[in-house]
Amino acid sequence: MNTNTPWTEWLWRFLRVFLGAVFLYASIDKIIYPDRFAFAISNYRILPGDLVNFVAVWLPWLEVTVGVFLIFGLFEWASLTLYNMVMLIFLAAIAINLARGVNISCGCFSLDPNAEKMSWLTFMRDLGLLVPGLGAYILLVRRRPPPFLEKPSR
Amino acid sequence: MKRKEAVIRFSALSVCLVLFLSFSSHAGPVRVGVLVHLTGDLSEFGQMQRKSMMIALENIRKREADSISIVPVFRDTPADPGKVRAVVNDLVSTKGVSIITAGMTSTTAWVAASQAQSLGIPFLICTASADKITEQGWKYVFRLNPPFSEYGNAMLWFLSEIARPKTVAILREEGFSGLLSSDNLSERCQKSGYEIVLNYLYKKDTKDFEPVLNKIKKKNPDVIAMGAFLNSAVRLIRQCRELRVTPRIFMGLGGGFTLPQFGELCGNAADFVCSITIWHPSVPYPGGRQYYDTYLERYHCHPDYHGAEAYAAMQVVADVLERTPSLDPEDIRASLLATDMTTIIGRVKFVSYGNKMQQNRLPTYLLQWEGGRMSLVWPPDLASRKYVYPFPGWKRRPAEQE
Amino acid sequence: MESSAPGAWIFRQFQDILIIMGFSLALAVSANTIRHDPLPWVAERRLLEPGDRFPYFPLASSEIPEFRDYLGLPPDKEIITVADIQADLLVVEILNVFCFPCQTQALTLNRVWKIIEHRPDLKGKIKIIGIALGNTKEMVRDFSTDYGLSFPVFSDADARSEKIIGPGIHTPFSLYIRRDGSGRLTVVAGTHSGVIEDPGLLLKTLTRLLPEEERPASDIRNGEAGSR
Numbered sequence: 001m002n003t004n005t006p007w008t009e010w011l012w013r014f015l016r017v018f019l020g021a022v023f024l025y026a027s028i029d030k031i032i033y034p035d036r037f038a039f040a041i042s043n044y045r046i047l048p049g050d051l052v053n054f055v056a057v058w059l060p061w062l063e064v065t066v067g068v069f070l071i072f073g074l075f076e077w078a079s080l081t082l083y084n085m086v087m088l089i090f091l092a093a094i095a096i097n098l099a100r101g102v103n104i105s106c107g108c109f110s111l112d113p114n115a116e117k118m119s120w121l122t123f124m125r126d127l128g129l130l131v132p133g134l135g136a137y138i139l140l141v142r143r144r145p146p147p148f149l150e151k152p153s154r
Numbered sequence: 155m156k157r158k159e160a161v162i163r164f165s166a167l168s169v170c171l172v173l174f175l176s177f178s179s180h181a182g183p184v185r186v187g188v189l190v191h192l193t194g195d196l197s198e199f200g201q202m203q204r205k206s207m208m209i210a211l212e213n214i215r216k217r218e219a220d221s222i223s224i225v226p227v228f229r230d231t232p233a234d235p236g237k238v239r240a241v242v243n244d245l246v247s248t249k250g251v252s253i254i255t256a257g258m259t260s261t262t263a264w265v266a267a268s269q270a271q272s273l274g275i276p277f278l279i280c281t282a283s284a285d286k287i288t289e290q291g292w293k294y295v296f297r298l299n300p301p302f303s304e305y306g307n308a309m310l311w312f313l314s315e316i317a318r319p320k321t322v323a324i325l326r327e328e329g330f331s332g333l334l335s336s337d338n339l340s341e342r343c344q345k346s347g348y349e350i351v352l353n354y355l356y357k358k359d360t361k362d363f364e365p366v367l368n369k370i371k372k373k374n375p376d377v378i379a380m381g382a383f384l385n386s387a388v389r390l391i392r393q394c395r396e397l398r399v400t401p402r403i404f405m406g407l408g409g410g411f412t413l414p415q416f417g418e419l420c421g422n423a424a425d426f427v428c429s430i431t432i433w434h435p436s437v438p439y440p441g442g443r444q445y446y447d448t449y450l451e452r453y454h455c456h457p458d459y460h461g462a463e464a465y466a467a468m469q470v471v472a473d474v475l476e477r478t479p480s481l482d483p484e485d486i487r488a489s490l491l492a493t494d495m496t497t498i499i500g501r502v503k504f505v506s507y508g509n510k511m512q513q514n515r516l517p518t519y520l521l522q523w524e525g526g527r528m529s530l531v532w533p534p535d536l537a538s539r540k541y542v543y544p545f546p547g548w549k550r551r552p553a554e555q556e
Numbered sequence: 557m558e559s560s561a562p563g564a565w566i567f568r569q570f571q572d573i574l575i576i577m578g579f580s581l582a583l584a585v586s587a588n589t590i591r592h593d594p595l596p597w598v599a600e601r602r603l604l605e606p607g608d609r610f611p612y613f614p615l616a617s618s619e620i621p622e623f624r625d626y627l628g629l630p631p632d633k634e635i636i637t638v639a640d641i642q643a644d645l646l647v648v649e650i651l652n653v654f655c656f657p658c659q660t661q662a663l664t665l666n667r668v669w670k671i672i673e674h675r676p677d678l679k680g681k682i683k684i685i686g687i688a689l690g691n692t693k694e695m696v697r698d699f700s701t702d703y704g705l706s707f708p709v710f711s712d713a714d715a716r717s718e719k720i721i722g723p724g725i726h727t728p729f730s731l732y733i734r735r736d737g738s739g740r741l742t743v744v745a746g747t748h749s750g751v752i753e754d755p756g757l758l759l760k761t762l763t764r765l766l767p768e769e770e771r772p773a774s775d776i777r778n779g780e781a782g783s784r
Contacts, residue, residue: 031587033612034588035611035612036612038612039612039614042719049719057584057585057588058580058581058584060584061580061581061583061584061587062576062577062580062581062584064580064583065576065579065580065583066576066580069576075572075575075576077569077572078569078572078573078575078576079576081569081573082573082576082577113614113635113636113637114632114633114634114635146562146565147565148561148562148565
């Protein structure tokens with residue numbers, strides 16, 4: 001049973017469209033330039049070589065799918081969870097390389113090789129995109145609660 | 155009639171004169187000056203070079219019965235560079251040599267080359283490695299052997315293309331005059347992005363390397379580069395085995411690591427130790443193995459690259475003298491410039507590049523011990539077997555022999 | 557009525573996640589097949605061949621400041637790619653500065669460079685760069701000085717060439733890159749593994765690969781075979 005008030009319902013719709021749009025926007029460069037994206041992934045030096053290609057080809061389309069599903073409100077729980085998982089992975093990869101002191105571009109939204117190198121600001125920015133994603137769970141629980149959390153109707 | 159007879163006589167005389175002049179330049183043996191260190195500290199190498207050149211001449215005569223007759227005029231090169239000029243002058247003015255070849259230290263070769271240049275006599279260096287010798291624009295000076303800056307190339311090539319180490323430890327013996335004696339190698343390692351975790355100079359008679367090897371073990375470098383004479387080389391490797399020092403590669407630089415005695419004394423502790431060299435009997439150029447076997451049989455001693463370079467120098471000299479139209483220095487120089495042949499140390503062609511002029515280019519080689527034998531493992535197109543990298547450790551060996 | 561057990565609900569969400577991932581994977585595979593591009597990173601597990609698109613290979617223009625004009629690079633770009641270079645045909649030589657055959661090849665390229673720069677019908681059309689596999693920029697600098705090279709050599713300390721050009725690359729390895737329809741250097745017109753000692757022979761190979769309208773008049777007059 002949806003227990004959102006009208007304004008929290010609108011907030012939920014706004015958030016899922018916003019987060020979906022973020023992912024759609026992020027996927028554009030990656031789909032146009034898969035080789036640059038693969039290069040950017042390899043720069044992180046986390047994935048083994050064979051997986052770099054696979055992730056470079058698949059990840060942008062995962063972003064597109066999750067983005068579209070969020071915008072149209074399909075598979076809400078799964079889409080939101082995937083959004084947050086992907087953002088957490090990005091954040092972890094950025095944190096690892098900032099700790100290593102590696103001077104690379106994030107590759108998150110732009111694959112221009114002359115783009116600014118990532119910094120803790122990049123980390124904060126992505127954290128700023130994760131927080132609403134995690135916060136949206138509160139609204140989603142109220143909107144579409146899991147059956148075991150629903151109060152039985154009298 | 156009288157006029158006709160006079161014309162015939164004059165023509166005949168002219169023909170005879172022309173024939174005489176054209177053949178007289180090659181009539182008789184050609185004297186070739188040879189400067190080597192026949193006495194003193196370096197006499198071991200000088201004598202090796204003298205013997206190697208004589209073997210070369212024998213082989214040339216055997217192969218081509220009508221080859222030009224070469225008479226080598228050996229002169230002991232004084233250690234004092236000040237006396238070197240006089241020796242060069244003597245060879246040219248008194249002995250009438252047409253070309254000089256030299257197996258000398260860089261210090262003495264520098265003086266001799268400049269003297270040959272000022273006398274305008276072709277001068278072929280076969281040992282001295284100081285880069286600057288072929289950077290002076292001396293048009294009469296040619297060098298067969300690579301310059302010092304290129305000696306380490308085989309090792310640096312292997313490291314940069316295959317091993318890609320991050321850290322290097324260097325151990326150098328006092329008095330060692332090889333690649334590690336200068337800072338050239340450590341500088342190149344640093345420029346290549348390798349961190350030098352240790353750069354240690356030890357005394358000649360050091361017997362116990364445990365303290366420094368334990369330090370190295372803690373730092374766990376990818377490469378251990380050692381510049382050592384035979385006795386230290388053997389001690390180092392044995393103690394590395396006892397202490398289980400295990401880098402990804404052992405690089406032995408210097409004669410100690412390429413002598414057969416190293417393999418005999420270390421047993422299979424020597425396995426997979428690498429070394430670099432300018433020449434080894436296993437390099438696949440024609441005549442090299444035969445030279446090595448002849449020398450060993452005749453003199454009961456293994457010739458090294460000094461001897462091979464001297465042998466090759468005589469091959470080049472003979473080839474040049476066969477081709478030169480006359481013994482005029484300019485003709486001999488032009489023939490040297492046109493040289494393109496394969497000797498026992500490889501292809502010889504004098505080229506100019508960068509600051510260098512009339513410098514032959516030769517690869518250096520990476521050798522690796524296995525089963526008591528050294529094999530050429532790099533460059534790959536000349537290798538007799540594949541390299542073993544990384545060092546597989548001390549455990550997996552057959553029963554060790556002492 | 558749906559089961560209210562948490563486990564069951566979580567399992568359903570997990571299924572939904574898998575569905576989304578599977579769907580996106582199907583999209584990715586279809587898109588890649590339609591594009592008909594080789595996979596971007598390890599180029600289909602083979603060396604680049606004529607006809608391939610030269611992949612993304614970023615190079616640092618700060619390593620070769622004295623060659624910016626020669627290559628016609630935009631002044632504001634630090635990271636450039638081959639496509640940013642102004643030429644009709646580009647020789648990309650993958651080499652290692654300590655590799656003996658590569659040093660020989662570099663000397664040949666030097667001679668070819670000199671010939672090209674002295675020929676008005678070729679100057680500006682054919683250009684040469686080197687990429688030093690496994691070498692740092694300090695070593696590349698020393699190499700360029702020691703060998704008196706007239707063309708720029710970039711460092712590739714991380715040995716990206718092996719992944720980008722293809723596995724099993726043996727230096728020296730030459731690629732000849734030609735302009736595509738949009739005028740950018742993207743098409744691999746030819747490759748060669750090993751040393752070419754004769755500068756005349758190499759130059760002949762290069763002029764044959766030039767676009768027809770850029771080839772020297774003497775080549776066309778002599779009825780040389782058309783470019784690929």
